[in-house]
Amino acid sequence: MPEGPSLVYLAEQMQPYVGKIVTKAGGYGEMEKSWLKGKKLLEARSWGKHLLLRFANGTIRVHLMLFGSVLFNKTKKVNASLYLQFGSDLVNFYVVQAKKLVGKLDSIYDWRTDIMSSEWKPAVVRKKMKDYPDSFIGDLLMDQEVFTGVGNIIRIEVMFRAKIHPLSIVGKIPAEVINSLLKHIRSYGKEFLAEKKAKTFGKNWEAYGQKECPRDGQTLKIKMVGRTKRKTYFCTHCQELYK
């Protein structure tokens, strides 16, 4: 479920509840919930993989981790870790990590690094990348402070599309290649969201989950590389290694 685009979709699905009052809140999760009863949902948005539900007295930060899911007016057999009742409507969050944030969201989050945000600024990301000249690009793409909202699928797809080998050294990648990578991050993020909505997600992967390179037919390498403990799919023939 959860990379940045999925959270944008989730925030959209929460919009019908904005302006509605929480009549009951509960779930087995550890977050205190007594502060929510009778409060109006003022805003629902996301920052990277965080879903943010803002109320006058605080914001719920919901993280879906690897297995989280959300159901609207439906209930699973297992208990919800968080649920919000809005009158006759019920929103169930399963296996999520919820936390109360206090303070202005603008002082907690930098929207300029969120790959899905209208405030996303590639220049800011480029500048942050300069702080990690010796890192592998495959690792840095997972850094939520730099590429907010990128997960394993997005990083694999955009490295493939920009033809960059995951073990390329950030400081050695030419500027125009970085620019191409940033463009692909933005465009693939939008594609990801569109495919989620169209329920065609996963049908257009070029590298993730694939066995051979769609460009040259070479067998893709499938292994963990760098320090990120996640499976990486890449083509050693068409993805250039900058070192």
Place this chain on the structure above:
DNA sequence: GTGAATGTTAACAG
């Protein structure tokens, strides 16, 4: 039944 999966962090070892 087994293993792997769109994730993160606390605990531990060296």
Place this chain on the structure above:
DNA sequence: CCTGTTAACATTCA
């Protein structure tokens, strides 16, 4: 103290 590894969490699917 810093850094890297492991465990833990909990679910669904092939």
